[in-house]
């Protein structure tokens with residue numbers, strides 16, 4: 094049918110690894126917002142969830158780093174991390190290979206997207222799915238943008254992928270929801286881990302909600318690295334999904350810095366069909 098819901102959410106592993114260390118009120122608010130997003134996806138009648146995330150070298154590595162990739166598998170294992178550490182269940186999640194094929198076929202008209210029949214979800218997908226599809230019955234199509242290994246995917250190419258995704262999704266009969274994960278400031282795997290640039294995050298999320306294309310595409314790699322840390326490269330996922338629904342103004346459901354999770358946690362709606 095078409096796109097029926099779009100939004101962004103956070104994927105910090107701390108959300109499931111050490112929830113007891115967070116302020117209980119903030120944690121309750123985050124969980125409530127995830128639940129609100131889950132309900133919105135269900136109320137929209139979504140039959141498939143396309144998740145645009147940033148792989149953390151779990152499946153794609155320096156030997157062959159795709160700019161964009163989409164899963165085309167019957168099913169996906171999750172998580173690739175030790176489930177006892179990540180504290181999410183080890184599950185097999187259904188894919189939607191026929192729909193993946195049709196979407197990829199359309200995307201390839203304008204976007205050089207690779208595809209993968211094997212993909213083990215890392216925390217970038219496993220943490221949000223733990224809240225958004227807790228029974229793991231909804232088919233998932235994973236999408237990866239290279240946000241980690243420079244040279245990163247140019248921002249305007251992430252925007253172009255979002256536009257192409259919308260066109261492809263609107264051309265299929267299925268009702269599809271689209272979610273990006275990650276993207277606010279964080280300094281993973283460094284001595285600065287836990288640092289948050291709240292003002293920078295506020296500006297970014299406001300730009301995303303209002304789909305301010307010119308501002309979103311004007312971020313420079315070096316300055317973003319300084320202001321938002323290496324993790325801020327993940328803004329590409331949300332820029333992509335914002336582009337897919339440029340015509341609407343979104344709504345922030347949750348925005349709170351949670352240092353023990355090492356980032357500002359954000360849940361937002363970008364589009365409600």
Ligand SMILES: [Fe+2]
Pocket residue numbers: 104147149217275324327
């Ligand atoms: Fe990440």
